[in-house]
Amino acid sequence: MSYSKFHWALRVALSLAYFAFLLKQFFWPDPPLMAASVHVFTAMAITALVLPLKEDGPLGTILTRLIDVVIVAACLVIVAHFFVATERLEMRLAYIDDVYLVDKATFIVGMLLLLEGVRRCVGWSLLLMIVLFLAYAFLGSYLPGALGFSGFNLAEVTDMITMNTDGIFGITSATAINFVFYFIMFGAIFALTGGGQLFIDLAMMAAGRLTGGAAKAALIGSALFGTISGSAVSNVAAVGVLTIPLMRRSGYTAEQAAATEAIGSTGGQLMPPVMGIAAFVMADLLGIPYTRIALAGLIPAVAFYFALFVVVDLRARKSGVGTVSADLLQVVAPIMPRLHLLASPLFLLALLFMGYSAPFAAFYASIVALLVPLIFKRTRYNIRKLYEISLDVAQQMALLSIPLATIGVIMAVATQSNLALKFVTGLTLLGGGHLYLSLILIVLGCLVMGMGLPTVAAYIIGSVMFVPALVDMGVDRLAANFFVMYFCVLSMVTPPVALASFAAAGVAKADTMKTAMLATGIGAVSFLMPFGFVNDPILLWSGPVPDILLAFFGMLCATVAWAVFIQGYLHVHISWIERILFLIVCVGIVLVKSLEPSWFMLLAAFWCLVGWCFLVRPKLTGRQAPVAAGAPQPTSGTE
Known part of the structure; x- marks a missing residue:
């Protein structure tokens, strides 16, 4: 068997096994530590296969292939270790009972594997941040002043990060298993069975004939697709391939088209119910129902898109550019024969607001999304589509789960070393106790921290470092979390590292930095809104409905x-x-x-x-x- 066939077979087998394991948790959940360890290191094995080392790189073909195979084998050995050791780990007293040599070896090898996984998934920015926190954990006693602390030894760091349901097996991994998986599954099923294209076509029909209709269709399509997508970059990839050429034909420059799509796709992470996955993490961190988070996110999301819509409209009226010609609208496939595909997202929202849990709602909405297209011949799909969906869901989960799991390192170190508390004190002193000055400093922190990171990763770090400071200043906890999340979302378009802007520029063949600057300019209209709901939590749907409206x-x-x-x-x-x-x-x-x-x-x-x-x-x-x-x-x- 050739290496390419072996690689393909291994990737498919692991992906299907991983998908089945995650699906099993809905019916027969495993103990949290076992579920999290199998999830994290199986995801790492799949990541190594989905994002292999470049064979034409300096290491050469044979060595790169060998490294990838060794990574997969090491991940499976670690999964086996946790499968055998779970009972012992669950019975021991954290930070008191002995840490064995095998536990230390597992931590060292597992951490090296996950760092490489982070590099492959999101690049060097998050990798360097995690390395910095690991160094701080070991070397804290050598630091001067307020930053210094007694430091941890290898046994303590091992215990903290890989031997209990903190660290890499903590809240971020649990959220991935218990919430994120079901919504990724729903989104993949809905998109791959025709729902994603329906959203884009609905946007075209709704806005295409308006002044500046090309850009408005991009915004509406991005908002609709954002309700099922957890990533600004994937939103750009799905929607931008259609809307960017449309905007170019209607008179926009490549940079203007890419910037409009980038900021529109970024806003998709504010749209309930998925909200870029951050809603699930926020619900766990705050200990409140997920539906409360989704409801609170409604006004900020609508206001965000309304603001962009107004900017696009004024720009079109001012310049006379952006209206779609009638012949371009004629290529949109008929909408009515496909409207039944909307049954699954409507069913999802109905279950959520009837009080069912988010995993329950997403799981059964996924079943509806699979069955509804089969009703009419026009929307029926080949049974092979189920295989494609399973692979797509498993691989999306794997690539998202590695950054999420490793953020647990930052959370554990920041909490156990009291760094988060010291940061709160430092920010309070730097802001001089003034709320709005502190808010501006936090905005800068979120935008810098979010450079190159997935939004949910930036939000989790921000929730640990920034939210406690805002709460100490009297800001409502929910408003403080939304404020941090909002600007972590906007970091996807702000230079110098702007993942959504760069993705859109690639589709449009535009200048990346100019696209990022334009996207920031278009999105500047939304930068004031978070200050509104910090000042007045009623905007997060908190109060009498007439007052809220x-x-x-x-x-x-x-x-x-x-x-x-x-x-x-x-x-x-x-x-x-x-x-x-x-x-x-x-x-x-x-x-x-x-x-x-x-x-x-x-x-x-x-x-x-x-x-x-x-x-x-x-x-x-x-x-x-x-x-x-x-x-x-x-x-x-x-x-």
């Missing part, structure tokens, strides 16, 4: 004011003085608590400015016509 309306008005400030256009081109007035009104609505008298005065001021731009300004100066289609377009971040 009124506060939501105010937030939408603030986003329009911010978009007008950025674009300098509302029905007519406006002056800098008028732009500054819109900015003042926007900041005021966000920072003043909803439903207070001054808040209503700011809303009135906003509508007065809107009336001025539509009714008075054109009479004073004459309405300025939009730039003709096809004219050269500005390339600044605001465009």
Whole structure:
């Protein structure tokens, strides 16, 4: 048998076994430590096969193949070790009972394997961060001042990271097994049986004929696809391959098209019910029902896309570019014969809001997603599709689970060494006790920390390092977590490392850094919103429904004011003085608590400015016509 056939057979066998193991947990769950250890190291073995070393690299073909095979074999040996040792590990007293030589060897080999897995999955940024925390665990006694602590020896680090349900087998791995798997399975089934294409076609039909319809279709498609996707990059790959060429044909430059898709796909991670996987982790960290997290995420997600929609609309009216021609819309396949495919996401939402658990809802919605396409001949699929779905789910899970598991190292070290507490104290001192200065410092921290990391990874680290500081300053725990998550999401488009922007630039064959800058400029309209729900948790669906809806309306008005400030256009081109007035009104609505008298005065001021731009300004100066289609377009971040 050739190596390529052996590699393929091994990858398929491990993927199907891994999928079956995860599926088994729904019916017959294993003890947490056994389930987590089998999950993590089987995922690592699959990662080594899905992302093999480059055979044309400096190591040569034979050596790279040998390394991959050794990694897979080592992972399976570690799985066998935990299978045999689980009973002993579950009965022992952590940090008190002896740590055996085999446990230390398992930690060292397992950690090296996972570090290599992180490098292959997400690159050097997370790898270097984990190495830094491991070094801190061992060398803390050599550090001066507040950072220093007594340090841990090898036995203590082994105990902390690989011998109990903390560390790599902690909350992140448990969340992957108990929540993430079921939603990845649902998303894969729905997308591969035609639901993903239906979402994109619905977006085209809904927005294609509007002013700037190409970009608006991209935003709607990304939002819809984001409800089932946990990754901004995969969202770009699924939606951008169709919407970016459409935007290019309607007059956008390559960078403008890529930037619009990048920021739209990034926002998909704020969309309930999946919310980039972070919702499940947040529910576990806060100890509250998942449905509460999804409901709280509704207003921020809608406000995010509304803000982008307004920016795209103003940009299209200002420039005259972006409208889709009728002949391009005619290629969209008929929607009505496929509408029944929406039964599964609707069934999922119904189960969630009826009070069923998230895994239960996602599991049975997956079954519905498999059965519903078979009702009509037009949407039926070949039975081989089940094999493709199983492989796809297993491999998606593996590539996501390795970064998630290794983040457990950061959580364990930061907690056990009191580094998280020291960070809270340091941030409080640096911010001088001022909430908004501390919030700005946390924004910078989230954007820097999120460079090159999956959103859920950045959020987990941020929840450990930043959230306690905000809670100490009186911020609601749920609002503090959403604030951190929001800016970790936005780090996917902000330079210098912007994974979603780079992915979109690759699809559009555009300049990567210019795309990232443009995406940040388009998305700048959403940077103020998190300050709103920190100041006023009612925006996270906390309070009487009439008050929530009124506060939501105010937030939408603030986003329009911010978009007008950025674009300098509302029905007519406006002056800098008028732009500054819109900015003042926007900041005021966000920072003043909803439903207070001054808040209503700011809303009135906003509508007065809107009336001025539509009714008075054109009479004073004459309405300025939009730039003709096809004219050269500005390339600044605001465009």
